[in-house]
Amino acid sequence: MNMIQAINSALDVMMDRDPDVVVMGEDVGYFGGVFRATAGLQQKYGKNRVFDTPITECGIIGVAVGMGAYGLRPVPEIQFADYIYPALDQLVSEAARLRYRSAGEFIAPMTVRSPFGGGIFGGQTHSQSPEGIFTHVSGVKTVIPSTPYDAKGLLIAAIEDNDPVIFFEPKRIYNGPFDGHYDTPAKSWAGHEQAQVPTGYYRVSLGEARVARAGEALTVLCYGTMVHVVENTVAQMGVDAEILDLRTLVPLDIEAIERSVKKTGRCLIVHEATRTSGFGAELSAQVQERCFYHLEAPIGRVTGFDTPYPHSLEWAYFPGPVRIREAINKILKD
């Protein structure tokens, strides 16, 4: 399966297993979603459980909070992560804090699916990576898969979770892994071992990182599309790097990070989101606090720049093979 099919399969499995699961969002019903992630679900489960919504992200998430309070398990889709901002108040002030403020009387179980990230010439309104906004919020979990297998297993675990989960889908790799070379033909998931997706139910637990590549020379922390760009760059360089695919930012698999950095003594962090106050800053602080005496070199970061996402200069902005290679060389030299 490609990542879209895996997400669709996860929704199908969960809707079949749990009558409380409802899917809602702009264009998700009859049409099956602009990326086809919800294709066929309305036909199969009916309009009471899969329905199109008005174009108001604030309303979509507010309604999902109310449905969760009623006892349903909504899976709202925000069509692009760039459009999640009108829903911030409902996510940050309401969904994330309802359990806490009512001391467990009311909960807002929901999984907010949203395609994010760049590399598709989407301009500044279809390319952003706002995960750092949500990792900064107490009471929501933030999940970002990098493969079809993980996308399905993590989405199932997210839907079953009783806390609100932000599930960011790296849209650049919906249809195939991306090596960072935009000028070569796009790859497909066909034949990729991580595209072997079971049709039935399985979980990938939240809060567990995946070792995408074992190695000794340095640790690279990344997630989403960047996992593939890093894997490819490391392979081209012939560097024995350990690549950790974080999969879940909150809760974070701190043990896997600590274990790996203590082993390699060097750490590079790669994400597409802007640099200042990005999640990489938190990763860097955690690594410094826990692994200071094991570090052989300063912790490195390759990130998007602190600018809006530039349309025509996308490939200068995108943390691609060139920038990652330079950063690895610098860390290995120190």
Add this chain to the structure above:
Amino acid sequence: MSDRVDSDAGKGQPGRNLPPLRLHVPEPKFRPGDTADFSDFDIPPAGAQVRPDEAAQPGTMRDLAYGLVRVLDEDGAAVGPWDPKLPAETLLKMLRAMALTRAFDGRMFRAQRQGKTSFYMKSTGEEAVSIGAAAALASDDMCFPSYRQQGILIARGWPIIDMMNQIYSNKGDRLKGRQLPIMYSAREAGFFSISGNLTTQYPQAVGWAMASAARGDTRIAATWCGEGSTAEGDFHSACTFASVYRAPVIMNVVNNQWAISSFSGFAGAEATTFAARAIGYGIAGLRVDGNDALAVYAATRWAADRARANAGPTLIEHFTYRVEGHSTSDDPSAYRSADEASHWPLGDPIARLKKHCIALGIWDEERHAAMDKELAEMVRDAAREAEKNGILGHGLHHPMESMFEDVFEEMPWHLREQQQAMLDEWKAAGL
């Protein structure tokens, strides 16, 4: 010959013979020192409003969004088609709940002034809005209130000592001292956790109602916000959703004229009514005398029957007056005329219902005075009992480490780590 098709007038050139544009900034009629005069208010006589069938199309009843549904007349008689014809027992129960709410407000306001808690908000003058509605709803209908609907909890028989424990944030507070005083949550009473973020409860109520409808349930939802916060985007998102899915929900706008120091003109009251917001959404809109408990009851009952008949949502504007400050942190004498409340043409909701009960011969001044005394004692005793569980800032709060509970269903490592670090620091400091 230029290809341009725009007018060559304009471009801000000086010397053109056009009047300058002017920005309109609303200003309330009365400021401190002014004598309030509401004689130009257009108040229709009680009983003059038509009462459409509960299932009527919204387009056939637009006038009701600009009128004022009233039942109680100047003599305390219930008149017209909206008279709910309530039995004596219900009338007296409503009167008692309204009086208890006022007594509760008085006691808790003083508790804040005595330093026993940080904050309080009274609902003086607005008791009919909450109690009239609660009386008309089924006890298992779900309420998504704002912060001035304490009357709903009281009308539903919720123990006032539980509310006081929350106000004192003490060890008896079920919310573990996490919420600002008066931000109650009472799932058993069908009372959703109150938020400080304005009108967030509106789409939530619509979502709850949609879920109820999708499930073939029979329960409906009701929600409340102030006229000021109808300006929030959530209000309009909720109206759109409610209209699109014909959600079984009652959306109440409590127009109490003031949003802290901003009069209703800053929410659009100079241009139209708040009930008229419904018209653009194709929702039934009612404008109601919010100081008339029977009108509030009748409108709510109409809207509830409508929702239960799958005829869609209703937006009700309750035209009322915020007699006291916005909260204990507010001084209304700094921005509005001091005699507005006493000149308010729609009177006092408790006095009006009392007058009606006396006119019916089921009540009298002596019994009312006795009831007030009894309720004052009841509130006093409950407050003393609650204070045994502690008052704010006097140490009888939930344990420090409870701060980290309920952020998530299960505490993740980073919270456990922060919790332990905090305890270790306190221990090291010998505290």
